[in-house]
Amino acid sequence: MLDVSGLNVSYSGIRALQDVSLTVGQGEIFALIGPNGAGKSTLLNTLSGIVPAQAGQATFEGQNLLGMPAHRIARAGLIQVPEGRQVIAPLTVRENLELGRIASSGRGGSELDHVHDLFPVLAERRNQLAGSLSGGQQQMLAIGRALMGAPRILVLDEPSLGLAPVIVREVFDALLRLNREGLTILLIEQNAKLALETARHAAILEQGRVVMRGVAADLAHDPLVVDHYLGRAEDPV
Amino acid sequence: MLAQQLLNGVVVGSVYGLFALGFTLLFGVNHIMNMAHGAVFMWGAFAGLFAATMLDLPFIAALAIGALAGGLLSVLLDWVAFRPLRKRKAPEFSAIVSSIGANLILLSLAQQMTATRVMRFPFDTFPIRIYEVFGLRVQLLQLVIIGIVILMVVGLVWYLQRTSAGRQIRTVAYSESTSRLLGINPFSVNFQVFFLSGALAGVAGVLIGLVFNSVHFMMGEPLLLRAFVVIILGGLGSIPGALVAGLLIGIVQVLTVSYLSAGLADVVVFSLLFLVLLARPTGLFGSVHGGAARVARQ
Numbered sequence: 001m002l003d004v005s006g007l008n009v010s011y012s013g014i015r016a017l018q019d020v021s022l023t024v025g026q027g028e029i030f031a032l033i034g035p036n037g038a039g040k041s042t043l044l045n046t047l048s049g050i051v052p053a054q055a056g057q058a059t060f061e062g063q064n065l066l067g068m069p070a071h072r073i074a075r076a077g078l079i080q081v082p083e084g085r086q087v088i089a090p091l092t093v094r095e096n097l098e099l100g101r102i103a104s105s106g107r108g109g110s111e112l113d114h115v116h117d118l119f120p121v122l123a124e125r126r127n128q129l130a131g132s133l134s135g136g137q138q139q140m141l142a143i144g145r146a147l148m149g150a151p152r153i154l155v156l157d158e159p160s161l162g163l164a165p166v167i168v169r170e171v172f173d174a175l176l177r178l179n180r181e182g183l184t185i186l187l188i189e190q191n192a193k194l195a196l197e198t199a200r201h202a203a204i205l206e207q208g209r210v211v212m213r214g215v216a217a218d219l220a221h222d223p224l225v226v227d228h229y230l231g232r233a234e235d236p237v
Numbered sequence: 238m239l240a241q242q243l244l245n246g247v248v249v250g251s252v253y254g255l256f257a258l259g260f261t262l263l264f265g266v267n268h269i270m271n272m273a274h275g276a277v278f279m280w281g282a283f284a285g286l287f288a289a290t291m292l293d294l295p296f297i298a299a300l301a302i303g304a305l306a307g308g309l310l311s312v313l314l315d316w317v318a319f320r321p322l323r324k325r326k327a328p329e330f331s332a333i334v335s336s337i338g339a340n341l342i343l344l345s346l347a348q349q350m351t352a353t354r355v356m357r358f359p360f361d362t363f364p365i366r367i368y369e370v371f372g373l374r375v376q377l378l379q380l381v382i383i384g385i386v387i388l389m390v391v392g393l394v395w396y397l398q399r400t401s402a403g404r405q406i407r408t409v410a411y412s413e414s415t416s417r418l419l420g421i422n423p424f425s426v427n428f429q430v431f432f433l434s435g436a437l438a439g440v441a442g443v444l445i446g447l448v449f450n451s452v453h454f455m456m457g458e459p460l461l462l463r464a465f466v467v468i469i470l471g472g473l474g475s476i477p478g479a480l481v482a483g484l485l486i487g488i489v490q491v492l493t494v495s496y497l498s499a500g501l502a503d504v505v506v507f508s509l510l511f512l513v514l515l516a517r518p519t520g521l522f523g524s525v526h527g528g529a530a531r532v533a534r535q
Contacts, residue, residue, distance in 0.1 A: 048417075048418055049417070050414055050417065050418070066525065070417035070419075071417050071419075071420045071423065072424045074417070074419060075420045079418070079420075080418045082414075082415060082418055086412060086415040086418075088407070088408050088411050088412070088415070090411065090413070091404060091407065091408070095404055098404070099402065099404060099405070099408055099419055099421075100419060102420045102421055103404070103419055103420030104399075107418070126460055145419070146424035149419070149420060169334055189520060199354055
């Protein structure tokens with residue numbers, strides 16, 4: 001569904017991604033983990049058309065993503081939930097969701113009911129300003145807004161960042177449910193344990209390179225991964 | 238006498254507000270200080286004038302043509318002077334320099350075309366009708382101008398607040414990168430913002446041309462300077478701020494001219510600006526968040 005090969009990205013003279021390749025299959029959850037500054041967000045923003053790539057290929061359902069303007073990529077169905085939610089604070093919850101519909105370019109139908117069913121709190125607070133929501137509710141709104149665009153693949157940048165564990169669980173349960181309903185998901189997470197539990201396949205990015213990839217469950221038992229990413233007892237979830 | 242001057246001040250001030258509104262809209266959404274906004278205003282006035290003189294069109298059609306000309310010129314300005322800079326991610330200052338250049342070109346063109354003459358609307362463009370209200374002499378034109386300004390402001394606020402296109406503009410003002418991730422077409426939003434900004438200037442141009450019955454190539458320059466005062470006084474990017482400050486500047490200017498001296502108008506206007514900034518550094522309606530968030534919020 002999404003194929004990335006040999007991707008090179010640098011900006012301000014710093015090489016952010018080097019020869020990155022990965023494949024996300026239809027209907028799966030793919031997790032990309034790695035430390036801060038490894039280039040995870042750069043990869044997502046390259047796929048979304050916000051950051052230009054210098055070399056390599058990225059195709060999504062047969063369309064070449066590189067060089068395509070960002071709004072066309074979103075309308076083609078690759079929709080990103082950006083890091084830090086980025087809800088439009090001065091608009092209401094309902095208006096934020098309506099904005100999300102722009103990306104659907106006619107694909108959509110009853111997304112609003114679906115979003116309200118998934119996150120009932122968004123229906124309760126539909127007339128409230130998005131800026132007045134709690135962090136967890138804003139994350140739900142950001143995901144709901146992306147779903148309004150009837151995504152073919154949902155791309156999430158650190159959805160657990162800054163959220164209480166119980167809210168993280170709620171958000172990830174929603175992602176699992178969406179995936180069971182057939183949605184393909186590409187997920188970036190610093191919380192490696194959570195990501196590997198949720199995903200079918202995963203890759204580990206370090207200093208702009210993919211250093212490991214494979215079935216998420218296998219990676220979760222790999223001694224190197226356990227050592228570097230899962231060994232800490234203070235993991236929140 | 239005072240009431241009469243206040244009325245004149247409100248009429249002129251509301252047109253200043255209209256002019257400043259287009260300027261502040263562009264700043265709030267695109268972070269552009271369009272130094273050619275005065276030239277757009279002037280060309281809008283000329284377009285309205287030609288519609289009235291050469292095509293012999295009625296007032297309302299001349300006004301519409303002034304709006305259309307201002308809007309299209311402003312869009313053209315975006316394509317020629319701003320978009321190439323945006324593509325190269327040039328710093329905001331380059332847009333100021335580029336629009337100063339565009340302003341000079343537009344001024345020279347108008348100067349050549351009119352041979353530096355001051356031109357006037359034909360006498361029958363707008364019927365001269367004067368009403369006596371509580372001892373005030375109120376011209377029909379003054380009432381119509383206040384009505385048009387109210388209509389345009391209400392229309393603009395409705396467009397920004399209540400339509401899907403307006404919400405997209407406010408989203409771009411709030412966060413340009415997020416708007417693209419949502420599938421919002423930046424070209425379409427830019428087109429609308431530049432067109433609206435220029436159309437407001439064009440209407441202001443025709444109205445000011447009628448009020449003072451004079452249209453000339455330099456008419457936009459003092460207004461641009463005053464628009465700076467208006468938007469700084471009102472708070473960058475603030476729509477109510479632009480209106481209130483526009484009215485205030487118009488009234489202060491008219492009162493200074495009639496009670497002190499015409500030469501002191503700018504002195505008083507700028508002193509007022511400094512006084513307000515001493516008390517409120519972000520302007521009357523300003524906030525520390527600056528212009529972008531303001532347009533999004535209203």
